[in-house]
Amino acid sequence: MKGYVTIPKSIYCKPCKQCGARPIIALVNDDGYVVKCPTDDSHYQTKPGLIDIEDWNIHNTVLYENE
Numbered sequence: 001m002k003g004y005v006t007i008p009k010s011i012y013c014k015p016c017k018q019c020g021a022r023p024i025i026a027l028v029n030d031d032g033y034v035v036k037c038p039t040d041d042s043h044y045q046t047k048p049g050l051i052d053i054e055d056w057n058i059h060n061t062v063l064y065e066n067e
Contacts, residue, residue: 014060018043
């Protein structure tokens with residue numbers, strides 16, 4: 001077993017703002033599920049509990065670019 005679930009393409013979710021990877025859903029012990037970046041655990045991930053794709057989308061929005 002992989003230990004994670006890929007999110008179907010039919011569900012809208014923004015890519016990781018740090019690396020551009022599509023997020024995955026992972027089980028965290030008995031705490032619940034997190035939506036996280038598959039490439040790096042230090043990138044943003046939601047709090048353990050219910051699957052919260054909306055929280056992921058909010059935190060992976062680039063509001064402005066630094067020039």
